[in-house]
Amino acid sequence: MSSLRGTPLHELLNLPLFWLHMSRQGAPSLPPERIPYGPHARQYFLFFKPHPQVRQRAETVVYLHGGGWLFGSPEAFTPHARVFLDAGFPAIFPSFRRIPFHNFNDMREDLNRLLTRLHRLWKEEGWTGRRLIAGGMSSGGHLAAHLALDGSALQQCGWQAADIAGLFCCGAPLDLDCMPLTAVVRAMAGPRDSEQYRKANPVLLIRNRKSPLPPTLLIHGTHDGLVPIESARSFAGQTANLPDVRLHFHLIPNGSHLDAASWGHTENVVRREILGWMCLIP
Helix, strand or coil, X not given: CHHHCCCHHHHHHHXXXXXXXXXXXXXXXXXXXXXXXXXXXXXXXXXXXXXXXXCCCCEEEEEECCCCCCCCCCHHHHHHHHHHHHCCCCEEEECCCCCCCCCHHHHHHHHXXXXXXXXHHHHHHCCCCCXXXXXXXXXXXXXXXXXXXXXXXXXXCCCCHHHEEEEEEECCCCCHHHCCCCHHHHHHHCCCCCHHHHHHCCCHHHHCCCCCCCCEEEEEECCCCCCCHHHHHHHHHHCCCCCCCCEEEEEECCCCCHHHHHHHCCCCHHHHHHHHHHHCCC
8 A cells, every 4th residue: 555655546545544534523512504605506605613612713714625626515524623613713614616517717706705705794793803714625725725815806705815814725736737637627727728727726826926925834745646745835936936925834744635634533743733823823
């Protein structure tokens, strides 16, 4: 098995064990509220609140699940929600339309609808001034980067760049040029020479950016078999010329793609890295 580490086959063979560990985690103490943000069945989010006895933090996490823009659901990743809730962070876990019947243009529209609905939710909760921490695993990290870093979309939906307290991405494809153009990537982004592909590539959101980057945490396994580590390294390298960059790149030695998501079911260094970073956001 060790000889396969760093390959898609290794990730596939370890997926059943990952889901077994996830299934053994208990549900949050308070059930989430399911809130639609559009007419499609996948346009909804789960709204988790910490237990009243837990001191609530000043930021709310918006966490987008992984699954290659094709699989997964917010419900399947509730163990990750428990991590945030136990630390006092309310959490938003969105669903979104997926390939093969939808592509990045539809997902970007979903992010806009989500942001607009969250702006209304903030008013309903009396959360004026409460900032967002955007995060995600794998394809969810790709979408989290778009949610956090597209300043014009934020403004269009009632938010400002300053409302983003931070961004964290685990095993995320942040520079699509460093990804093999698989059928999955092509279904989401389109051909490399297309306008859709350009819009779908998160690295372009920072290549010509003038404003400071929000505090950013990148987590990636050195032997990720699905998302080459060069994708995250390229993204990090593009921040070199930005003003006041607060970016931390945490490498998981010999780590796989699934190791970057292991913090949902295991108390480990990745979980401590994420929570430590979140609690130190200024």
